[in-house]
Amino acid sequence: MKFSLRSVSQRGGRLATISELGRHGDKTVTTPMCLVFTQAGTIPHLTNDMVQKLGKHAYPVHLPLPLLLESHEILQKYSNGIGDFLALKHHLLYLSVQDSTIRPPEGFNEKSFVSLWGRSGRLNVDVDKFMSVQEAFKPDWYQALCDSDAGKVGSRKRAHKSVERTLAYLDRCLEKHKESEVLRHSCIFGSIEGGSVAEERELSAKETAKRPVAGFVLEGLDTNGPLDSVLPLCENGKKEIIQSILVDSK
């Protein structure tokens, strides 16, 4: 994947193009870009033919993992990847760890696994399972396993844990990603954690930027993470940022 800045405004706003999108040949996308939300692999209430009426080009699609996780074994047997399974293979597919429209309950992530909530309840996902899912699903872009539970606002201890764990998961995901033939066309994104604690955010951004990730996901912004301090820390001009905002479902 290649991220090319076309212009940057005085205040930091930027226009860019992303090319070399793996299996999509010479297609490009321009940023800022909005991903189309899906639920269990469908755009809510719209069949593919109806969505095509909204625009001529292939749109990038956001696939939250929780409601798709139960299809892991099916996808392994299917072997053609999630894009084919959902009849979305002509679209750029981004697989995120959580559903950004739902705030998961706090306190259910542990050192070795993250909790996701599917239709039948809580599912514990460690790095091995997570990467097995990526190999079965074969997304274009995916967010590395991350612990986005930064605890209560202002809690330094939990925020620090979320940063530490996320970096540990990221390193292991990167190892497996590198060894995987199946994922050679997929790009892995690292997540900036740290909740509302500026120092933790700074630490997360600096450390994540040292890893060979294709881009960054800003996690947990509903807990008032300080955006201004995070952006400059990511490698300027070379990587794009996906903004992940948790919407309070109440």
Next chain:
Amino acid sequence: MSAPVNHSALTLKVLAECSVTKARACQLSLPHSVVDTPVFMPVGTQGSLKGITPEQLENSGCQIMLGNTYHLGSNPGAELFDKVGGLHKFMGWKRNLLTDSGGFQMVSLVALSEVTEEGVRFSNPYDAKDMLLTPEKSIEIQNSIGADIIMQLDDVVSSTISGPRVEEAMGRSIRWLDRCIEAHKKTKTQNLFAIIQGGLDSRLRTICLNEMSKRNVPGFAIGGLSGGEDKNDFWKMVTLSTDFLPKHKPRYLMGVGFPVDLVVCSALGCDMFDCVYPTRTARFGTALIPTGKLDLKKKGCAEDFRPIDENCSCSTCRQFTRAYLHTIVTKETVASILLTIHNIQYQVFFCRLTVIDTCGFYLFLGTRGGNINIIIII
């Protein structure tokens, strides 16, 4: 008796007739387009098939669909249809429409209705307002809606009822037919069909057939059936009606039905059918296939990577596997839409495949009817 009606709004051309059964293949020309019969008409009660756009419906091969006068008359109402120029324009549907008169709601909403010689009084559970639906009012609303085929207001009783009420309803339906014919203002663009009643009583049916066929209407419907009665009684009433009705006018069997009923009733000489079954069952996760039904909720579909029907060319079967649909049926609205599209296309083409112009009706039974073995003793 009323003066002869100008039938320029409808022509029926019989293309072929089965040499063994009473089945026939026809071309029915209506104001908006030609319809190939036997034809299955899906039901879009409130002016739309739930979840489907007119374009998706057109792509599924549907040539004519139904709307309901009671529902459309309540909401949005005849006045709005007059302003807009009719339901075709309102919903963006270029092909044909048929409106039922409100008669069936006497049965489906029986707890909310009261029938007198004047008409049917419905109480609306949503806004507590009453609606008096007379033959004249029904035709007036249907004239505003502007469907290509409109139905007389008939006095409908459940097919499981017997006794004097059945005869009363039959007699009243004849009188209401005359009132409808009198009230109908748009004979050049809308075809008013009579509806044969008489319950499961051959004597009453015959009286009704005798009387109604004297009226010069462009087509006839067989009503008051498909309400849970014994099939052995049902077939008899259907065949009695088609024996009597003129061959050069279309025969519409109301409320039918399941695929096997479409085969049998085509063999008994019916041309047009409607039913909520394929669309309703789709919303509950069941797809129609040549061997019967496929319940996509069942675990057996979880790892089935075939489409619903490998021989189906609908957009659902071209894109999706049973395994995928299993993950979303009854959980995501898109599943309802995808199954509805399949079921409509399946049922419409299934019905059309009874056409006997080239293959012959018994060849049809062998290739598409699957394992149906039906012996009908009339």
